[in-house]
Amino acid sequence: LVSNHYFLLSHDGGNTYEDVTPDKFYMGEAASIMTLTRLVQHPTDPNTLLVLSDPWGIYQSPDFGQTWNRLTYEIVPEHIGYHPLNPKIIYASGEDEYFSWVLNISYDSGLTWQYNPPYSSGDNCVNRIAFHPTDPDRWIVGGSGVVYTSDDNGHTWDIQDFSGDGLRDGLWAFTAYDSNNSDIVYMAGRTSDKIEIMCSTDGGKTWSVPQTEP
Numbered sequence: 001l002v003s004n005h006y007f008l009l010s011h012d013g014g015n016t017y018e019d020v021t022p023d024k025f026y027m028g029e030a031a032s033i034m035t036l037t038r039l040v041q042h043p044t045d046p047n048t049l050l051v052l053s054d055p056w057g058i059y060q061s062p063d064f065g066q067t068w069n070r071l072t073y074e075i076v077p078e079h080i081g082y083h084p085l086n087p088k089i090i091y092a093s094g095e096d097e098y099f100s101w102v103l104n105i106s107y108d109s110g111l112t113w114q115y116n117p118p119y120s121s122g123d124n125c126v127n128r129i130a131f132h133p134t135d136p137d138r139w140i141v142g143g144s145g146v147v148y149t150s151d152d153n154g155h156t157w158d159i160q161d162f163s164g165d166g167l168r169d170g171l172w173a174f175t176a177y178d179s180n181n182s183d184i185v186y187m188a189g190r191t192s193d194k195i196e197i198m199c200s201t202d203g204g205k206t207w208s209v210p211q212t213e214p
């Protein structure tokens with residue numbers, strides 16, 4: 001479990017916790033306290049963890065948090081994750097302080113990073129990526145009034161821009177494939193006054209009118 005300034009570990013299913021925060025996460029290797037905002041576990045090696053720290057970047061542990069190596073210095077996104085079928089691929093996505101997209105992808109377990117945003121410039125965001133359950137090259141992710149899809153592991157992107165249609169122009173924050181039918185994709189998000197969910201039955205090519213809740 002990750003909280004502000006603390007790394008907590010439970011050995012009894014969450015009834016009790018101990019603080020196992022490494023010193024570097026208190027000092028941030030720069031004499032200031034960090035905030036730990038995301039924790040991700042490797043899909044096939046449970047001892048390997050990723051953690052996102054603000055403002056000092058992404059760290060990886062090969063031994064379930066006993067030691068940590070910094071993978072990035074300058075990338076401070078909102079979302080991090082492993083490709084579930086090819087965990088050498090790690091992504092970091094979100095938006096920066098100028099409301100422009102952040103999408104950095106490593107194809108070599110974090111040794112090097114490529115900046116692969118859907119647009120070359122502009123104001124938007126790239127939220128949490130969903131990976132096709134059987135085709136490892138296909139990715140889909142939402143932004144503000146847009147849906148991005150990639151068929152080549154995030155190297156290039158196709159964009160559906162809904163910002164002017166008045167129906168699908170919310171902030172699409174969460175994407176998921178149906179576990180029983182990979183042609184069905186769900187996208188959840190919000191506008192200023194309601195929560196929205198829309199569905200695609202053709203793998204993300206077209207989308208339903210969103211269902212809304214106040």
